[in-house]
Amino acid sequence: MTGHLGIIIVGSEILLGKREDRHFARSRAQALARGYELAWSLLLADRLEDLVTQYRWAFAQECPFFSFGGLGATPDDLTRTAAAIALELPLQRHPEAERLIRDRFADGAEPIRIRMADLPSEASIIPNPINQVPGFQLRNGYFFPGFPQMAEPMSAWVLERDFPVRTPALQLRVLLHGQKESDWVLFMEQFCAGHPTIEFSSLPSFLASGTQIELGLRGNPPALRDAWQMLRTEIEHRGVDWEWLEEPQLP
Template sequence: MSERRFGLIVIGDELLSGKRRDKHFPRVVELLDARGLELSWVRFIGDDAELVERNLRESFASGDIVFSCGGIGATPDDRTRECAARVLGVPLTRHPEGIAELEARFGEPVAQERRLRLVEFPEGAAIIPNPVNRVPGFAIREHYFVPGFPNMAWPMIEWVLDRHYAYLHAPGRHTEQAIHVDGARESDVIPLMERFVAAHPELRLSCLPSTDSDHFALELGIRGPAAAVEAGMAEIRRDVDRLGFRWEAVSLIRRDDS
């Protein structure tokens, strides 16, 4: 795993009400995965200033690299920029590079107040270029604020990852393997798992039991550095054999080196 943790905040009442389905979470996982990186956490928040501030206060204090999608438009429910400014204790200011981007998009000068609101960012922020309509996002303290529109947000996140964090990229660094264990309950493999976790802190071990009440089965999976995964899975297979359970390899759809 990378030494840096990545987080994702997705903001919007429409997601929590069910009017729209989130697409950012799976896509950000894919964007990180392609670069050998991982998402450590995700939060979904409505357009509630108090909640947004509370979560930003925690994420700014975490030292994590954080992407935030949504809430940076010009309508009254777009509160993300002002919440970030309050948490950081800085004023909102109109960003000169942001104004230049708006002028390139809408013509010079930008006279409409509501459009200028789009480039009011916390003092000290840098802009994130928007390849779709040139209305930028903003970056401050390794937090990257982009629009809620996927066609804008995703290339902007890619730009950040490739421009600022290329030194962390390691495609193929991680892999995962899993086996299906027939007839086993979770309780049957807990001692096995406890030994494995203690012996291999560099690997993530998962256990997914079957929900079919008529037949017991589970999936044991590990994820981490490729060489360690290969050796670790061989160890797990031997331990499952000793317990007397039948197993078979599971084909995993998502891989870091795909």
């Protein structure tokens, strides 16, 4: 399995400022705790055509993704329909989801709540320990309700079941004092060409006392060690005043 994960958050109320998102930071922390990083994140309105387009794209990606929101039974809850359309699948009543909803709500399941058992035909359910209305998995997508108190234990269950703990990539960050990015661009290009497996970042700062650059490197230990040796040699060659912001424990 890829070491990355995508996030989709559905809700016009977030885009309109009626509510604050609580899924992104929580999901990122959950994923990182098991050694997975976020590859991308989308915040989408409750518009069917947009949801279909973005789910179609997400299903085509190599990495799995988590989707939050839009699983209720009101007209603006479009996630189940959009996911089905994106994969050209019919919606159909899922027997286990139906049983769970009827067990939970009895006569109150009809005529509205039972609609939440209508899932894309290939879906399998994700248990909901809070109110028993399940989410679902569909290929590389995992779909959770928009309520964080429900989504959190459900996504934790999925991570425990399907995402074995990985050793995360190591990273280092150094701060170069009194430096301008423009003076380092040619070296950066040579560096990136020579270390294609290393994730490289450059973040300049503009202070009253002058400019500085934060350089970040991420990768597996052998590649990171070689890359750091090249960068440190260049720093020392230029006589730059520098300091660690994050020093890795390289084996």
